[in-house]
Amino acid sequence: MSATDGHRRPARAQRVLCVGDVVGEEAARWLAGRVPQLRADHGLDWVVVNAENCAVTGPNPMDGFGMTVEVVDELLDAGVDAITGGNHSWDGPDVDKILAYPQVVRPLNLEEDRGQGLLALTGRDTTLTVINLLSPTAELPGMAAPMPRPLWPSWQDIVASHDLPGAVVIDLHGESPWEKASFAAAIDGQVAGVLGTHTHDPTLRGHILPAGTGYVTELGMTGRLGHTGGGFDPMHFVAKLRGEDHTTLPAYTLAEGPLALGAVVLDIDPTGSTTAITRIS
Ligand SMILES: [Fe+2]
Ligand SMILES: [Fe+2]
Structure with missing residues (x-):
């Protein structure tokens, strides 16, 4: 069956926790410590975490928010099933090792020999395919990430060239709310979920589109x-906005204040349609 045939078919209903960009080692450890309880409380089959910023990997705010082996191991040891990324998937000295993890997914829609952009999770009598896409709107000049291809032709190529077993969820890493919504509507019914990431501040509403895609x-x-x-002190971003040389500023710092979880739970039925999308905080 190809993705144009409609929903993928997991063997049974499944419940998936999708977590947005983890910022910093402390937050990653905080999340890791809560994964077992979240799994029990919500009856989760799968836990998918965007960890593109889970470690400080360099002094520059535009190239130093990637992943480290140590933090990725902590998340996986805690029971995270898949780790997605974005424009920061290429940050830091551990990139080659991280992209080699079978549980780590980097954006699929670009030229990259290392790593994978798609992962099929199997077990517990069900299957979940996790895809990571990076919008060109999220890639800034000078960053380490290869320039992504536009979303629509990329999706058409993915459907034509990949088997997409079970239910399918997409981490769509992009800057523009309208672009994310348009993409979700354009592929409604072909996947169980389109989960926007990258802009960090959560949007309130989860949606179930007419043909069963959660968004x-x-x-x-x-x-x-x-x-x-x-999740960051905005000092460097403010300086860039003002046209100032932000590289002369002190090293960036993570934000202070209470810890927050940006996440939703998807309830996916045996046909691969989402029946509920519930924000968890
Ligand atoms: Fe991020
Ligand atoms: Fe990002």
């Missing part, structure tokens, strides 16, 4: 809220 514009980051909700 949220932004899962929200997982980390300390600070003043603007992004």
